[in-house]
Amino acid sequence: MVTDEVAPYRIGEVADRLGVSTRTLRYYQELDLLDPAGQSSGGNRRYSEADVTRAMRILELRNVMGFDLERIGEILAAEDRLAEIRAEAKRGVSVRRKREIATEAITITEHLRAQVADKLAVLAEFDADLEARLGRLHAFVDELDGGGSTVADDPAAAPA
Amino acid sequence: MVTDEVAPYRIGEVADRLGVSTRTLRYYQELDLLDPAGQSSGGNRRYSEADVTRAMRILELRNVMGFDLERIGEILAAEDRLAEIRAEAKRGVSVRRKREIATEAITITEHLRAQVADKLAVLAEFDADLEARLGRLHAFVDELDGGGSTVADDPAAAPA
C-alpha cells in the first residue's frame, strides 16, 4: 500500500518539526499510539498531516498534562472509537451502541477536563504566589537603592 | 543537636501527610533538596513545619510544573541564598552583594513565572478545546435521542 499521496512526510522531517527524535516516533508506534498512515515501496514510514497532528497531541498530553504514555493511549483510544462510529454511521451500527460509545467519550473527556481545571487552579495559585514574591523582591531592591542605611527589610516571606 | 522542640515530626508522619514514601524524603535529602531541621538523640530524622512546607513546595514543582529534581534544586537554592542575606542583613553584607543576590532571585523568579504563564496559556487552550469537544459530543447524543432516523451527525471533529 504505497500511500505517498496522502502521507508525504518522512520520519526525520516529522521528528525535526516536533523537536523529538526518530526513536521517539518509532517508540510511540510500538505502543500503538501513532501508526503512520502509509509507507514507501521500500518499507519506509510515511506520515500524513493527521499523523503529525496526532503526534502533537501526544506530546501536548505528555508535556502539559504530564500523563504517562499508557494514559495517553487510553485517551486517544476513546477518541478513536468515537471517530470510528462516526465513519461507520451510515452502516449498521445500532443507536444504542453509538450512544454507549459517545457516553463513554463524554465521561472520559469530562474526567480529563476536570483534571485540566485542577491543574489550572493550582497553576493560577502558583502564579499569584510568584507575583507576590516578585513584588517583595522589587520592594527590597528599591529599599537598597533608596534608603541607603534604612535597614527596613522584608524580602521573601519569613520562615514558612 | 537534639532539636525536638522545633522539629517535632517523624519521617513516617511527614510521608503520610504528603502522600509519599519515606524513601522519597530520604532521596530528597540525598540530593540536598530537603535537610531535616533536627534529629533525635538516637539519630532519627526530625522534620520541622518549615521542612514540611518545603517538601510540599518540592512536590508542587514536581507535580504541577513537571520539573526534574535538579531544576527544583536550582530554584530552591536561589531562594535559600535570598533568605540567607535576609537573615544576615544585620551583619556586614555589602549592599552591592545584597542587590546582586536579590537581582538573581528576581531573574530566576521571572523566568519561572514566564514558564508558568506559558503553561497556563497552553492549558487554557487545551481546556477550550475540550469544552468544544464536549459540546459536539452532547449535540451528538441529543441527535441520537431526538431525531431517531435523522442521520445528521457531526461528533468529534473530522480528520484533523
Add this chain to the structure above:
DNA sequence: TCAGAACTTGACGCGCACGGAAGGTTTTTG
C-alpha cells in the same frame, strides 16, 4: 522492661521513556 513498631544506612533492582550502536536496506543527490 521488653515486644514490636518505626527508624537507620547501605545496596541492588526496576519501570518508564527513550538513547545509541550494529549491520543492513532504501532513498536521495551530484
Add this chain to the structure above:
DNA sequence: CAAAAACCTTCCGTGCGCGTCAAGTTCTGA
C-alpha cells in the same frame, strides 16, 4: 550510477525517581 544520507530492525544501555530487601538500631506503649 555511484556515494552519501536517511531509513530499517534488533538489541542492549541509560538516567531518573524512586521501590525494596537486608541487617541492624531506636523509639513507643503496655
